[in-house]
Amino acid sequence: MDKYILEIQNISKRYGGNVILKDISLNVREGDTVVIIGPSGTGKSTLLRCINLLTRIDTGKILLDGKDITTKNVSEDEVRQHVGMVFQNFLLFNHLTALDNVMIGLTKVRKMPANQAKEKAMQELRRVGLADRASHYPGQLSGGQQQRVAIARALAMDPRVMLFDEPTSALDPELIGEVLEVMRKLAEEGMTMLCVTHEMGFAREVADRIIFMEHGVIVEEGPPAELFYRPKFERTREFLWKITELYGKHKDEEKPGDTST
Amino acid sequence: MSEWFTLFSNSLPEFWKGTLITLLLTSTGLGIGFLLGIPAAVIRIYGSKYLRWLAIGYIELFRGTPALVQLFVIYYGLPDMGITLDRIPAAIIALGLNSGAYQAEYFRSAIQAIGHDQMMAARAIGMSRIKAIWNIILPQAMRLVIPAWSNEPVSLLKTTAIAFLIAVPDLMTKAKMVATRTYDPIGAYLAVAVIYLILVVILTAILEYISRKSRIPGFDLEIEAQRST
Numbered sequence: 195m196d197k198y199i200l201e202i203q204n205i206s207k208r209y210g211g212n213v214i215l216k217d218i219s220l221n222v223r224e225g226d227t228v229v230i231i232g233p234s235g236t237g238k239s240t241l242l243r244c245i246n247l248l249t250r251i252d253t254g255k256i257l258l259d260g261k262d263i264t265t266k267n268v269s270e271d272e273v274r275q276h277v278g279m280v281f282q283n284f285l286l287f288n289h290l291t292a293l294d295n296v297m298i299g300l301t302k303v304r305k306m307p308a309n310q311a312k313e314k315a316m317q318e319l320r321r322v323g324l325a326d327r328a329s330h331y332p333g334q335l336s337g338g339q340q341q342r343v344a345i346a347r348a349l350a351m352d353p354r355v356m357l358f359d360e361p362t363s364a365l366d367p368e369l370i371g372e373v374l375e376v377m378r379k380l381a382e383e384g385m386t387m388l389c390v391t392h393e394m395g396f397a398r399e400v401a402d403r404i405i406f407m408e409h410g411v412i413v414e415e416g417p418p419a420e421l422f423y424r425p426k427f428e429r430t431r432e433f434l435w436k437i438t439e440l441y442g443k444h445k446d447e448e449k450p451g452d453t454s455t
Numbered sequence: 456m457s458e459w460f461t462l463f464s465n466s467l468p469e470f471w472k473g474t475l476i477t478l479l480l481t482s483t484g485l486g487i488g489f490l491l492g493i494p495a496a497v498i499r500i501y502g503s504k505y506l507r508w509l510a511i512g513y514i515e516l517f518r519g520t521p522a523l524v525q526l527f528v529i530y531y532g533l534p535d536m537g538i539t540l541d542r543i544p545a546a547i548i549a550l551g552l553n554s555g556a557y558q559a560e561y562f563r564s565a566i567q568a569i570g571h572d573q574m575m576a577a578r579a580i581g582m583s584r585i586k587a588i589w590n591i592i593l594p595q596a597m598r599l600v601i602p603a604w605s606n607e608p609v610s611l612l613k614t615t616a617i618a619f620l621i622a623v624p625d626l627m628t629k630a631k632m633v634a635t636r637t638y639d640p641i642g643a644y645l646a647v648a649v650i651y652l653i654l655v656v657i658l659t660a661i662l663e664y665i666s667r668k669s670r671i672p673g674f675d676l677e678i679e680a681q682r683s684t
């Protein structure tokens with residue numbers, strides 16, 4: 195039997211009167227790339243935040259490597275070291291160079307000696323193709339480069355799972371490719387990833403599984419081929435149609451759910 | 456005019472001594488204020504409810520009352536409670552407490568300008584709140600605060616003149632003494648005005664230098680100056 199690295203069991207979250215997540219369950223195997231899609235405001239980002247405890251769930255539980263991380267006696271800081279997060283707006287530490295951004299978690303959280311941390315940080319920067327930008331400050335890097343440094347920063351902690359919260363939504367179109375390329379490489383290396391994204395090309399090529407969320411529930415999930423070409427629900431079909439249209443990728447043979455060709 | 460220069464040069468040793476006291480008051484007051492201001496700002500933003508009220512109470516009390524009143528309470532009022540301070544320590548404590556309240560507000564606006572996101576990013580790699588404040592928030596706030604905070608040393612330098620009223624031998628007190636001795640109050644006060652001005656110009660240049668040195672490429676938001684003196 196396959197072991198799950200991440201098990202989300204019946205979690206719910208509400209803010210005031212608004213239910214953001216309704217009884218969500220989701221299991222992720224080691225090495226899986228799961229892409230979460232859906233209209234904005236449907237709880238996709240909240241779901242990611244719940245996994246690394248930036249947001250606290252109301253009910254249900256989340257297991258990481260079989261261990262419940264949502265009970266009170268679990269240290270948030272400890273959990274977050276194992277769950278890497280990449281934000282839409284990069285959120286690099288502006289007063290630190292690219293290298294120091296990647297290093298600081300190692301030296302301050304992991305208490306790794308500086309020379310060892312530096313070596314590891316350089317390795318992570320090489321992994322995202324930015325070793326030559328190590329001494330640049332965030333303000334001197336393009337958006338795409340900043341996001342790659344942010345990915346390196348998360349990777350440096352050797353996370354069990356990486357969470358990507360719309361990592362390319364704040365980027366100029368010509369910079370999206372380099373970030374997706376890094377993510378694709380990570381997926382190939384066997385990193386377990388949960389990505390909220392609107393990049394359907396990426397989803398189709400890289401995802402092992404696609405989750406379609408709407409109004410705080412998982413409407414439909416399945417492998418890309420199934421979801422893109424044979425969605426079970428009308429709602430999924432509509433959403434995919436709209437989003438592919440938006441991204442200008444319509445060809446007749448790609449019409450979601452159209453099985454006539 | 457030449458008479459004034461004579462007065463100035465004859466009184467130079469006295470003015471020099473007064474200047475040293477004034478600089479002592481300014482630097483120690485600024486230092487104490489810095490050490491009080493940072494925790495006061497951090498507590499005001501991140502502290503628990505009661506600690507937060509404590510910080511707000513301190514800041515508003517010292518910003519909301521005249522520095523002179525604070526000085527008199529400390530120098531003339533505390534002895535009634537069994538605490539007797541010498542003139543210079545009393546002046547330093549009063550100026551430090553006063554400056555701390557203002558500095559806290561500068562730091563607070565800088566910390567708030569950095570915003571919640573940097574904290575979130577720090578927490579996301581497993582930093583505790585305290586570590587995030589120390590390693591991520593404060594280093595950025597320190598740089599961000601410089602333009603606004605630069606008012607404080609200059610403002611405090613000028614405020615030290617109130618120490619004259621408890622007879623601390625600072626620049627202002629020396630001016631009074633020179634005025635009495637020479638029967639030339641205008642000349643004497645004009646002389647210290649010039650000295651204060653020179654000190655302010657030098658101080659401003661130093662702050663300008665620090666501001667330039669600490670600049671980080673692509674990171675120079677500025678915070679509105681709040682204190683108008």
